[in-house]
Amino acid sequence: MDWITTVDHKKIAILYLMAGALFFGIGGIEAILIRIQLMEPYNQIVSTQIFNELITMHGTTMIFLGVMPIIFAFMNAILPLQIGARDVAFPFLNALGFWTFLFGGILLNLSWLMGGAPDAGWTSYVPLASTAYSDTHGVDFYTIGLQIAGLGTLIGGINFLATIITMRAPGMSFMRMPMFAWTTFITSAMILFAFPAITVGLVLLTFDRILGANFFSIEGGGNPVLWQHIFWIFGHPEVYILILPAFGIISEVIPTFSRKRLFGYSSMVFATILIAFLGFMVWAHHMFTTGLGTIANALFSISTMLIAVPTGIKIFNWLFTMWGGQIRFTTANLYAIGFLPTFVMGGVTGVMLASAPADFQFHDTYFVVAHFHYVIVGGLVLGIFAGLTYWWPKMFGRLLNETLGKITFWFFIIGFHLTFFVQHFLGLLGMQRRVATYAPDQGLDELNYISTIGALLMGVGVILFLINVVITFRKPADAPNDPWEDGRTLEWSIPSPPPEHNFTQIPLVRGLDAWWKEKMAGNTKMTPAEPLGPIHMPSATPLPFLMSVGIFIAGLGFMFSNDEFGNGFMNFLFNNYIVVIIGLLITFGSMAARSLFDDHGWHIDPEELEDKGAKI
Amino acid sequence: MMKRWQYGKRILLLLTAFSLLLLSACGREDLSVMNPQGPVAQGQLDLMKLAITIMVVVLLVVFAISAYVLVKFRRKKGQTEVPEQVEGNFKLEVIWTVIPLILVIVLAVPTVSQLSALGKDYTKDKNALQVRVTAHQYWWEFSYPDLGVTTAQDLIIPTNKTISFVLDSQDVIHSFWVPSLSGKIDTNFAGDDDTKGTTNKFHFSAPNEGVYRGKCAELCGPSHAFMEFKVKSVSPEEFENWVASMKAPAVLPEDEQLAEKFRSACLTCHAVGDQGTPVGPNLTGIGSREAVASMLLNEREGQAGASVEDNMKQWLHDPQEVKPGNKMPNPSDLGLTAEEIDAIAEYLASYKLEYETNSAD
Numbered sequence: 001m002d003w004i005t006t007v008d009h010k011k012i013a014i015l016y017l018m019a020g021a022l023f024f025g026i027g028g029i030e031a032i033l034i035r036i037q038l039m040e041p042y043n044q045i046v047s048t049q050i051f052n053e054l055i056t057m058h059g060t061t062m063i064f065l066g067v068m069p070i071i072f073a074f075m076n077a078i079l080p081l082q083i084g085a086r087d088v089a090f091p092f093l094n095a096l097g098f099w100t101f102l103f104g105g106i107l108l109n110l111s112w113l114m115g116g117a118p119d120a121g122w123t124s125y126v127p128l129a130s131t132a133y134s135d136t137h138g139v140d141f142y143t144i145g146l147q148i149a150g151l152g153t154l155i156g157g158i159n160f161l162a163t164i165i166t167m168r169a170p171g172m173s174f175m176r177m178p179m180f181a182w183t184t185f186i187t188s189a190m191i192l193f194a195f196p197a198i199t200v201g202l203v204l205l206t207f208d209r210i211l212g213a214n215f216f217s218i219e220g221g222g223n224p225v226l227w228q229h230i231f232w233i234f235g236h237p238e239v240y241i242l243i244l245p246a247f248g249i250i251s252e253v254i255p256t257f258s259r260k261r262l263f264g265y266s267s268m269v270f271a272t273i274l275i276a277f278l279g280f281m282v283w284a285h286h287m288f289t290t291g292l293g294t295i296a297n298a299l300f301s302i303s304t305m306l307i308a309v310p311t312g313i314k315i316f317n318w319l320f321t322m323w324g325g326q327i328r329f330t331t332a333n334l335y336a337i338g339f340l341p342t343f344v345m346g347g348v349t350g351v352m353l354a355s356a357p358a359d360f361q362f363h364d365t366y367f368v369v370a371h372f373h374y375v376i377v378g379g380l381v382l383g384i385f386a387g388l389t390y391w392w393p394k395m396f397g398r399l400l401n402e403t404l405g406k407i408t409f410w411f412f413i414i415g416f417h418l419t420f421f422v423q424h425f426l427g428l429l430g431m432q433r434r435v436a437t438y439a440p441d442q443g444l445d446e447l448n449y450i451s452t453i454g455a456l457l458m459g460v461g462v463i464l465f466l467i468n469v470v471i472t473f474r475k476p477a478d479a480p481n482d483p484w485e486d487g488r489t490l491e492w493s494i495p496s497p498p499p500e501h502n503f504t505q506i507p508l509v510r511g512l513d514a515w516w517k518e519k520m521a522g523n524t525k526m527t528p529a530e531p532l533g534p535i536h537m538p539s540a541t542p543l544p545f546l547m548s549v550g551i552f553i554a555g556l557g558f559m560f561s562n563d564e565f566g567n568g569f570m571n572f573l574f575n576n577y578i579v580v581i582i583g584l585l586i587t588f589g590s591m592a593a594r595s596l597f598d599d600h601g602w603h604i605d606p607e608e609l610e611d612k613g614a615k616i
Numbered sequence: 617m618m619k620r621w622q623y624g625k626r627i628l629l630l631l632t633a634f635s636l637l638l639l640s641a642c643g644r645e646d647l648s649v650m651n652p653q654g655p656v657a658q659g660q661l662d663l664m665k666l667a668i669t670i671m672v673v674v675l676l677v678v679f680a681i682s683a684y685v686l687v688k689f690r691r692k693k694g695q696t697e698v699p700e701q702v703e704g705n706f707k708l709e710v711i712w713t714v715i716p717l718i719l720v721i722v723l724a725v726p727t728v729s730q731l732s733a734l735g736k737d738y739t740k741d742k743n744a745l746q747v748r749v750t751a752h753q754y755w756w757e758f759s760y761p762d763l764g765v766t767t768a769q770d771l772i773i774p775t776n777k778t779i780s781f782v783l784d785s786q787d788v789i790h791s792f793w794v795p796s797l798s799g800k801i802d803t804n805f806a807g808d809d810d811t812k813g814t815t816n817k818f819h820f821s822a823p824n825e826g827v828y829r830g831k832c833a834e835l836c837g838p839s840h841a842f843m844e845f846k847v848k849s850v851s852p853e854e855f856e857n858w859v860a861s862m863k864a865p866a867v868l869p870e871d872e873q874l875a876e877k878f879r880s881a882c883l884t885c886h887a888v889g890d891q892g893t894p895v896g897p898n899l900t901g902i903g904s905r906e907a908v909a910s911m912l913l914n915e916r917e918g919q920a921g922a923s924v925e926d927n928m929k930q931w932l933h934d935p936q937e938v939k940p941g942n943k944m945p946n947p948s949d950l951g952l953t954a955e956e957i958d959a960i961a962e963y964l965a966s967y968k969l970e971y972e973t974n975s976a977d
Binding site (some may be wrong): 016047048050052060120121125127128133217218221223224226255258259260261262264265266267289290293294297298301302305306308309312313315316319320322323324325326327329340341344345348349351352355356357358359360361363364365413425429430433434435436437438439441442443444518522599 | 631643645647648649650657659660661663665667670671674675678679681682684686687690691692695698699700701702703705708712713715716717719720722724727728730731732734735749753775787788789791793795799800801802804805806807812813814816817818829831832833835836837838839840841842850910911913940941947
C-alpha cells in the first residue's frame with residue numbers, strides 16, 4: 001500500500017526501475033525468440049505472423065517500456081539529489097506519471113493474451129497498420145497503450161524541467177550543474193517537443209482504426225507518408241531522448257573513476273544542446289527511400305552528418321578526461337569504458353547511413369539493425385548498466401558484488417559484439433530486415449548462427465546481473481555516503497540510501513562538482529545554505545494510481561467499442577461506451593477529489609530529524 | 617619520430633586496404649551489395665568505400681587513444697595524490713570540432729553529386745526501356761508499357777540499356793531492392809487511377825548477362841520474407857525473342873476438359889498471353905521462370921532446387937503453407953480434384969518460352 005500511494009521521488013524511482021526491469025525482461029525474451037527463429041534458414045519455431053508480432057513488440061517494448069523507465073528511474077533517484085533538492089517540483093504528478101506509464105505498458109502487453117499483438121513493426125507504418133491489413137486488435141493496443149504510457153513520459157519530462165529550473169540549491173548556477181543533470185534537462189526539453197507529435201499521430205491512427213477516419217488512407221483523401229513524417233519527427237528525437245541520459249551517466253562515471261573533473265565541461269554542455277537541436281532536424285533520414293526527391297534527401301543527408309561533430313566532441317572529451325587521471329577498473333567504469341569504442345562504432349555507421357545514395361543500399365537491411373543496436377544496446381544499455389552499478393549503493397544502500405559484476409560485463413559485451421557486429425555483413429550480403437526467415441545458401445547461414453549464439457551470451461549476462469541483485473539484497477544495507485570515495489556531486493554528500501527528506505539542510509554550492517570541492521577543502525560535509533528548521537513534505541495519496549486505473553479501463557473500453565461479443569450484456573456495456581464512461585468517471589472523479597480537498601502536506605520537525613538519527 | 621610516423625602510416629594504409637579487400641571479396645554475385653554488377657550499385661559501393669575508409673581511420677584513432685589512456689593512466693598501488701583537475705583545452709577542443717567537420721564535408725560532396733545523378737529522370741528518355749513495377753502482397757508485377765507486355769516475378773531486361781522504372785503498390789508499402797544492381801526504393805499505394813498517391817521513379821542498368829536476386833525490403837505482412845523476385849538480364853536479341861514469345865497467342869492445356877477447368881478456376885484471376893484476367897500474377901511462360909512463388913527455386917545449372925513441376929505442385933496443393941497470408945484461394949476449394957491440380961501443375965511447368973539462343977533447355 002505504501003508503494004501505491006507514495007509520492008517520494010526515491011520510491012518512484014524504484015518503482016520505475018522494477019517496471020523497467022519487467023518490461024526489459026519481456027522484450028529480452030522476445031529478442032531471444034527472434035534470434036532462435038533466425039538461427040537457421042527456414043526455421044519454423046514460430047509462424048511468420050507471430051514473428052511479426054515478436055519484432056513489433058520487441059521494438060516497442062524496448063524503446064517505450066524497457067529503457068525509458070530505467071532512464072526515468074535514474075532521473076528520479078539521482079536528479080533531485082544532484083541539484084540539492086528535497087523532491088521534484090510536483091511530487092503528485094511524478095506519481096501520476098509513473099502509474100500512467102505502468103498501466104499503458106500493461107495494456108500494450110495484454111495484447112499477447114487478448115487475441116493478437118501488434119504486427120506492423122514498431123514504426124507501425126500505414127497502410128499495413130490500418131484495419132484493412134491488420135485486422136486483430138493488435139495495433140489498437142499499440143496506439144492506446146502507447147498513448148497512455150506516453151502521457152506518463154510527458155508528465156515526467158515537464159516535471160523535471162520545472163524541477164531543474166526552479167529547485168537548484170543556492171549557488172548551483174546552470175554552468176555548475178552536473179552533466180547528468182544537464183542531460184536530464186535537455187532530454188526533458190526534447191520530450192516536451194517530441195512527445196506531442198507522437199500523441200497526435202497516435203490519436204489520428206486510433207481514429208482511423210476505431211472511428212473509421214481517413215487521415216492516412218489514400219482513398220479517403222489522406223496520405224500514408226504523413227504517418228511516416230509524424231512518426232519520425234517524434235521517433236528521431238526519441239533516439240536522442242534515450243541516448244543523452246546515457247551520455248550523462250558516462251560523464252559522471254568516467255570522472256569519478258579517473259579522479260578528474262570532466263574535460264571540457266562547457267563544450268560538453270554545448271554539444272548536448274547541439275545534438276538535441278540537430279536531433280529534431282534530421283527525421284527524414286529514415287525516409288530516404290520513400291521518394292522525397294533529391295533536394296530533400298541532400299538536405300537531410302548533410303544535416304544528419306553534422307551530428308557527428310558534437311558527438312565527436314563528447315567522445316574526445318571523455319577520452320581526455322581519463323588522460324592524466326588515475327583510472328580504476330570498477331564494474332561501473334568497465335561499462336563506461338566499454339561504452340566508448342562501442343558507441344563510436346555505432347556512431348560511424350550512423351554517418352555512413354546518412355549518405356543517402358549509400359542508404360538506398362543500407363536501408364531496411366541488417367546493416368541498419370546492426371547500427372541502431374550498436375547505438376541503443378552498445379550505447380544506451382551499457383550506459384544503463386554503468387549507471388545501475390554506480391548508483392546502486394546510493395539507491396539501495398548496498399554495493400553490488402564486483403567480481404560477479406565483472407563476469408557479467410564480459411558476458412554481456414562479448415555476446416553483444418558477437419550478435420551485432422556480424423549483422424553489418426548480413427545486411428551488405430543482402431539480408432533485409434524484419435524477415436521471418438531466409439532461403440539457405442545465400443551466404444547468410446553462418447553469420448546468422450553466430451549472431452544467435454551472441455544473443456544467448458547476452459542473455460546469460462543479464463541473468464548474471466539479476467543473480468547479483470538477489471545476492472546483494474541478502475546483505476545488510478551498510479554502504480557509506482560516498483562508497484566510491486571519489487564521488488564528485490551532491491548525491492554522495494548524503495547517506496546511502498538518503499533519508500526521506502534528502503537534505504536536512506539544503507547545501508550551499510561553491511563550484512562545479514560541489515562535493516569534491518568541499519572534500520578537497522578538507523570538509524566532511526557540505527556547508528548548509530539554510531538554518532535547521534521544519535521540513536515540508538507532501539502527503540502520500542492513492543489518487544494518481546486511481547486516475548491511471550480509470551484511464552486504463554477507458555482505453556480498454558474504447559478499443560472494444562465496435563466488437564460483437566456474442567453476449568448481450570457485454571455488447572451493451574462496450575458498444576454504448578459505458579465502460580469508457582466508467583473509466584473516465586474514475587479518472588475525473590479523482591481529479592475532482594484532488595481539486596476540492598486541499599492537502600497541505602506535513603512537516604518534519606528539527607527534533608525529529610535528530611531522533612531519526614539521519615546520518616549527516 | 618618521422619620514421620615512426622611513416623611506419624604508422626604504412627600500417628594504416630595496409631589495414632584500410634585489407635579491410636576493403638575483405639569486404640569487396642565477400643558475397644554472392646547475384647545478391648551482395650559488396651559485389652556490384654552494374655554502374656548504379658558500383659557508384660553506391662564507391663561511396664560506401666569512401667565512408668568506410670574515413671570511419672576506419674576515425675575508429676583507429678579512437679581505439680588507439682583509448683588503449684593508450686587505459687594502459688598508461690591506470691591507478692597504481694599506493695597512488696594517493698590527487699591528479700591535476702584539468703578544466704579543458706580550447707585548442708584541442710577546436711581541433712576535434714574542426715576535423716570531424718572536414719571529414720563530413722569530404723563525405724557530403726560526393727553524396728550530393730551522386731544523389732543528383734541517381735535522381736535523373738529517364739521516364740521520357742527514348743533510349744531507355746520503360747518498365748512499370750507494381751507491388752502486391754506478396755508478388756511483383758512488371759509491365760512494359762511501350763511493348764505491351766506484362767509479366768510477374770521474373771523481370772527480363774536487355775543488357776547495357778538503362779531501365780527506367782515507375783513504381784507503385786496496389787496495397788501496403790513495399791520496397792524494390794536488387795542489391796547487386798542498385799539500392800532500394802519504396803512502392804507507395806497510388807490509388808486506383810494512379811493520381812492520388814506517390815509513384816516513384818528509379819533507374820539502373822546491367823552490363824552483364826545474369827540472374828540477380830531481388831527482395832522486398834519493407835515489412836508488408838506475414839509473407840514479407842517470401843516476397844522475392846529475380847532480375848534476368850539477357851542479350852538484346854534474346855530480349856526481343858522474349859517480347860515476341862510473350863505476345864504470341866496463349867498455349868492452353870491440350871486436354872479440352874482440363875483447359876475448361878483451367879479457364880474457369882484459374883483464368884478468373886490470372887492471365888496467360890491474350891486470355892484471362894490480369895488480377896493475379898501473369899502466368900505466360902511460367903515454366904521458364906527462375907522460381908515458383910519466388911521462394912521455391914527451380915533446379916537448373918548452378919542453382920540448387922526442385923524441378924519446376926514439383927515446385928508447382930507444392931504451391932498449388934497448399935498456397936498458404938508456402939506464403940502465409942497470400943490472396944490466392946486454395947485450388948481444392950475452387951472445386952479442383954487432386955488429379956486436376958497435378959495436371960494443371962504439369963501443364964504450367966511445361967509452359968516455357970524459348971527465347972534464349974544458347975539455352976540448354
